[in-house]
Amino acid sequence: MISVDGLSVSLAGRRVVEEVSFALEAGAFAALTGPNGAGKSTALKAMAGVAPVEAGNVRIGGEDAGALSAPARARRLAWLAQARPVAWNLRVEDVVALGRFAEAPEAYDRMGAEGRGAVDAALGKADAAHLAGRPFQALSGGEQARVHLARLLASPAPVLLLDEPCAALDIAHQLSLMETLAAEAAAGRTVLVVLHDLELAARYCRRVIVLEAGRLVADGAPEAALSADVLGRVFGVQRGTGGALIRKPR
Amino acid sequence: MSRLTVILVLTAVALLAGSALVGTAPISLADSLTALAGQGDAATRTILWEIRLPRAAAAFAVGAALGLAGAGLQGLLQNPLAEPGVLGVSAFSALGAVIAIFFGFAAVSSFAVPAAAILGAAVATVLLAFAAMRGAGSVTLLLIGIGLSSFAGALMSLALNMAPNPYSLSDLVNWMMGSVANRSWADLVLTAPALMVGAALVLVAGPGLRALSLGEETAASLGADPKRTRLLVIGGTSLLAGAGVATAGAIGFVGIVAPHVMRPLVQHDPQRLLVPSALFAGIILLAADIAIRVLPFQQELRLGVAAALAGGPVFIWIAARLGRSSS
Structure with a gap:
C-alpha cells in the first residue's frame, strides 16, 4: 500500500534519514521506533509530503507520491504530527x-x-x-x-501515519488507542505508528521497524526486530530478571 | 446567510439611515426623511445625499475593510492581536498616500493616492509575512509592527521635509489620525474596485485559514495550500488596508476589536469570522462617526482618535489576557 525506496532526507544540510527502504501492505499495523534523533519523525514527514525527499521515492498504492497534488495525497494518506498546535x-x-x-x-x-x-x-x-x-x-x-x-x-485515506500518538495519554487510553488502530488495520487500512514504548509496540504491532542514526537497522516481527542484540546495540537496554527492560551497563 | 449576518446587516442599514439624520445643519426629522426619499427642497436633499450619506457610507466601508483585513491577518498569523494598524500596515499605507500627495503624483492621476496607499500597505504586509514565514512568533511580529509604524512616521516627516510643495502639518495629521468628513461618492467609487477585489481575495482564503489553525505542516498534509492562503491574505489585506487608508487615513484598533467580539459567536472559526468581522467593524466606525458628530465638542473629534480612544483599552485588555494564558 505504501512503500519507501532508498529514502534520504536532509534537514539544514544534515542527513537525517539515510537510504531507508520498506513496504507496508494493506492491513499492516507497524511500529516505527528507534532512539531519540534516529529520524523517525522526519521519515514520517517525508512520507506525508511535508519534508523534502532528497533521494529515493515514496509510493502510495503504486503511485509516485511526489507526483500527487496535495489534495490527492491527503485522500490517500493522513498524518498525525508530533507537535499538534x-x-x-x-x-x-x-x-x-x-x-x-x-x-x-x-x-x-x-x-x-x-x-x-x-x-x-x-x-x-x-x-x-x-x-x-x-x-x-x-x-x-x-x-x-x-x-x-x-x-x-x-x-x-487508506494509509495512516501517526507520530507518537500515545504521548499525553494515560495507560488505559494508550491501550484503547492501540486497539482502535489495530481495528482500523484489520478493516484494511495501513497503519504506521511511531512509538517509544517497545512493550506496547511488541504487544500490538505485527511488525516493528527500527531506525538508528537515520538508517534502518531492523525490520520484522517484534521478537526478531526487538531481539536482545538490537535492544542492547540500538537502545542500550536489556531484559532484566523479571522480563522488564532495564538499562544495560556500559 | 447565518442569523448573525442578518442581524449585523440590519443594524448597519439602520445606522446608515440614522447617520443621515444627524449633523450640524438643523434639519427636522420629517424633512430628513422626506429628503431621504428623494422629495423636499433641493438644499436638504443635497445635504443628505451629497454630504451625510457619502460620509456614512465611507465610515462603514472603511470599517468593513479594516475589520476584514484584521480578521484575515489574525487567521494568517494565528494571532488575535494582528491588525493593519498595530502591525504598521496602515502607517506604511499612509506613508504611500503622503508621498503621492506631497510629491505631486496625486495631481497626475486621481488613482495615484489609492495606488500609493495600497503599495505602501503591500510593502509592510510582505515584510511581516516574510518574518512570520521564518518562524517569528507573536511577540516578534508585534515588535516588527511597532518598528514599522515608527519608521513610517519618521519617513512621513522626512517626506514632509523634502517635498517640493510642502503642505501644512495638519495634512500630515489628517493621514495619521483618520477622518471621513467631507468624503464624496467620487472618493468611494475610486477605491471601490480595490475594496471589492481585496474582500474577494480574503474570503477565498477562508477555508485555508481554518486549516492553518492546525499549523502549516498539518494544513499542507490535509490538502490545503498554505502558500496560496498566504498570498491571498497578503494581497487582499494590502488592498483593503490601502483602500481604507486612501479613503480615511490610518484608523487603528477597529480591526482588532471587531474580530475579537465576533469570534465566540462563530465558534472561533477563522473562516466564519470574516464576514461578521467586516460588518461589525463597519458598524463600529459608523456608530463612532455618529457619536463624534453628536458629542458637544468645540471642534469635531477625529474618527481615528475616537476609534483609538475606544479601541486602545480593549487592545491592552486582550494583550493582558493573552499574556496570562500563555505564562
Whole structure:
C-alpha cells in the first residue's frame, strides 16, 4: 500500500534519514521506533509530503507520491504530527472535520450528511463522542489527543501515519488507542505508528521497524526486530530478571 | 446567510439611515426623511445625499475593510492581536498616500493616492509575512509592527521635509489620525474596485485559514495550500488596508476589536469570522462617526482618535489576557 525506496532526507544540510527502504501492505499495523534523533519523525514527514525527499521515492498504492497534488495525497494518506498546535479555540467537531479537508473544506455545520456521518463515526471510534460540542482548548491533554486521533480517522485515506500518538495519554487510553488502530488495520487500512514504548509496540504491532542514526537497522516481527542484540546495540537496554527492560551497563 | 449576518446587516442599514439624520445643519426629522426619499427642497436633499450619506457610507466601508483585513491577518498569523494598524500596515499605507500627495503624483492621476496607499500597505504586509514565514512568533511580529509604524512616521516627516510643495502639518495629521468628513461618492467609487477585489481575495482564503489553525505542516498534509492562503491574505489585506487608508487615513484598533467580539459567536472559526468581522467593524466606525458628530465638542473629534480612544483599552485588555494564558 505504501512503500519507501532508498529514502534520504536532509534537514539544514544534515542527513537525517539515510537510504531507508520498506513496504507496508494493506492491513499492516507497524511500529516505527528507534532512539531519540534516529529520524523517525522526519521519515514520517517525508512520507506525508511535508519534508523534502532528497533521494529515493515514496509510493502510495503504486503511485509516485511526489507526483500527487496535495489534495490527492491527503485522500490517500493522513498524518498525525508530533507537535499538534491548535491556534484557536475551535469546536471539537470542526477540528475533526478538518480531517476531511481534501473532500470538503467546510466547517462541521456546513458539511453534507456523508461528511458529518464520517466525523461522528470517527469521534465514536476515538472514544471522544462525548466531547462533541466542546471548545478544544478547554479539553485536557489526553482528550485533545483523542480528538486529533478522531481527525485522522475521519479522513478517507487508506494509509495512516501517526507520530507518537500515545504521548499525553494515560495507560488505559494508550491501550484503547492501540486497539482502535489495530481495528482500523484489520478493516484494511495501513497503519504506521511511531512509538517509544517497545512493550506496547511488541504487544500490538505485527511488525516493528527500527531506525538508528537515520538508517534502518531492523525490520520484522517484534521478537526478531526487538531481539536482545538490537535492544542492547540500538537502545542500550536489556531484559532484566523479571522480563522488564532495564538499562544495560556500559 | 447565518442569523448573525442578518442581524449585523440590519443594524448597519439602520445606522446608515440614522447617520443621515444627524449633523450640524438643523434639519427636522420629517424633512430628513422626506429628503431621504428623494422629495423636499433641493438644499436638504443635497445635504443628505451629497454630504451625510457619502460620509456614512465611507465610515462603514472603511470599517468593513479594516475589520476584514484584521480578521484575515489574525487567521494568517494565528494571532488575535494582528491588525493593519498595530502591525504598521496602515502607517506604511499612509506613508504611500503622503508621498503621492506631497510629491505631486496625486495631481497626475486621481488613482495615484489609492495606488500609493495600497503599495505602501503591500510593502509592510510582505515584510511581516516574510518574518512570520521564518518562524517569528507573536511577540516578534508585534515588535516588527511597532518598528514599522515608527519608521513610517519618521519617513512621513522626512517626506514632509523634502517635498517640493510642502503642505501644512495638519495634512500630515489628517493621514495619521483618520477622518471621513467631507468624503464624496467620487472618493468611494475610486477605491471601490480595490475594496471589492481585496474582500474577494480574503474570503477565498477562508477555508485555508481554518486549516492553518492546525499549523502549516498539518494544513499542507490535509490538502490545503498554505502558500496560496498566504498570498491571498497578503494581497487582499494590502488592498483593503490601502483602500481604507486612501479613503480615511490610518484608523487603528477597529480591526482588532471587531474580530475579537465576533469570534465566540462563530465558534472561533477563522473562516466564519470574516464576514461578521467586516460588518461589525463597519458598524463600529459608523456608530463612532455618529457619536463624534453628536458629542458637544468645540471642534469635531477625529474618527481615528475616537476609534483609538475606544479601541486602545480593549487592545491592552486582550494583550493582558493573552499574556496570562500563555505564562
